[in-house]
Amino acid sequence: MQDPFESMINTTADEDAGPLDDFPESLLELGDPLELVHADEVPSTHPLEPGLFARHDGIPAHDQKLLEGSRILGVGCGGLNGAVFVRMARSGSKVMTLLDGDIVDRTNLSRQFFLGDDLGQLKAKRLAQHVATHAVGGADVTGIGLPFDEAIEKYTIPADLIIAGVDNNECRLQVAREARRRGKPAIFSMLSRDGMRGNVFLQSGSPLEPCLWCALPNLDPDRIMPCASAIISSCFMMAGFTIFFAHRALMGWGDLKPFNWREADLTGIAPDRIGMIRKRPGCVVCG
Numbered sequence: 001m002q003d004p005f006e007s008m009i010n011t012t013a014d015e016d017a018g019p020l021d022d023f024p025e026s027l028l029e030l031g032d033p034l035e036l037v038h039a040d041e042v043p044s045t046h047p048l049e050p051g052l053f054a055r056h057d058g059i060p061a062h063d064q065k066l067l068e069g070s071r072i073l074g075v076g077c078g079g080l081n082g083a084v085f086v087r088m089a090r091s092g093s094k095v096m097t098l099l100d101g102d103i104v105d106r107t108n109l110s111r112q113f114f115l116g117d118d119l120g121q122l123k124a125k126r127l128a129q130h131v132a133t134h135a136v137g138g139a140d141v142t143g144i145g146l147p148f149d150e151a152i153e154k155y156t157i158p159a160d161l162i163i164a165g166v167d168n169n170e171c172r173l174q175v176a177r178e179a180r181r182r183g184k185p186a187i188f189s190m191l192s193r194d195g196m197r198g199n200v201f202l203q204s205g206s207p208l209e210p211c212l213w214c215a216l217p218n219l220d221p222d223r224i225m226p227c228a229s230a231i232i233s234s235c236f237m238m239a240g241f242t243i244f245f246a247h248r249a250l251m252g253w254g255d256l257k258p259f260n261w262r263e264a265d266l267t268g269i270a271p272d273r274i275g276m277i278r279k280r281p282g283c284v285v286c287g
C-alpha cells in the first residue's frame with residue numbers, strides 16, 4: 001500500500017497557531033516544568049473480592065503483569081493522548097511520563113482532559129495529575145512541560161513504548177528517530193485536518209521493521225497540522241486504536257494476526273482500512 005497517510009498529513013499547514021499566540025506570557029507562572037504524581041492502588045474491601053483487573057482475563061494475548069511493568073512515554077497531552085493515557089492508567093499502566101510544552105487554553109476544554117482550574121497551566125503537569133486519579137491500580141505519573149526534543153535532552157526518560165499524539169511532523173520525526181535509536185516501539189496517532197478521519201501507525205522496535213518514514217516518505221518535517229475542526233469523537237476513536245496498539249506492542253499479538261496501520265473515517269465515506277506497511281528501501285530514518 002502506497003503512502004496511506006499522505007493525503008491526511010501533508011495538507012496545507014495552518015500557520016495560525018490559534019489563541020495561544022494571544023495568551024499574554026506575563027500572566028503565566030509556569031514554574032518548574034516537572035510534576036511527579038503518585039497514586040495508590042484502590043484497596044480491596046475483603047479477601048474474596050476479585051482483583052481490579054480480573055475482567056482482563058480472557059482478553060486475547062493480554063498480560064497484566066507485563067503491562068504493569070512497562071514504562072510508557074506519551075508525547076503530546078492534547079485530545080489524543082489525554083484520551084489514551086486516562087485509559088492506559090485505567091487498564092493498569094503503572095509508570096507513565098507525559099510531555100508537552102503547551103499550556104491549557106479555553107478551546108481545549110471541549111475535548112481534552114482539562115478543567116477550568118487548569119487554564120493557563122502546563123498541559124503535561126495538569127494531565128499527569130488527572131491521569132493519576134484514573135490509575136485505580138496505583139501509578140507513578142510524571143508530567144514534563146517541555147517539547148519532546150528539550151525534554152529528552154534535559155531528562156533521562158525511561159520508555160519501553162513511546163506514544164506520539166501530536167500535530168506536527170517535526171516532532172513525529174524526532175520520536176521516530178529516538179524510538180529507533182533506543183530500539184523501542186512507537187505509536188503515532190494522527191487526525192485529518194477536518195477531524196473526520198484518523199490513522200494510527202505502530203513502529204516496531206526492530207530495525208528490520210518499517211518506521212513512520214517508511215510509511216510516509218513524503219512527510220514534510222516543517223509542517224504542522226492542527227485540527228481545524230477538532231471533534232471529540234475522532235479523538236476517542238483513534239485513542240481506542242492507539243491503546244490496542246500499545247497493548248500489542250507491549251504484550252505481543254498471541255494468536256492474533258499482526259498489523260501496524262489502521263485508518264478509520266467517522267463519516268463512513270472512506271472505507272476503514274487495516275494493513276501491514278512494509279519497510280521502504282532508502283528510508284531516511286532507517287538508512
Ligand SMILES: [Zn+2]
Pocket residue numbers: 210211212213214215280283284285286287
Ligand atoms: Zn524507515
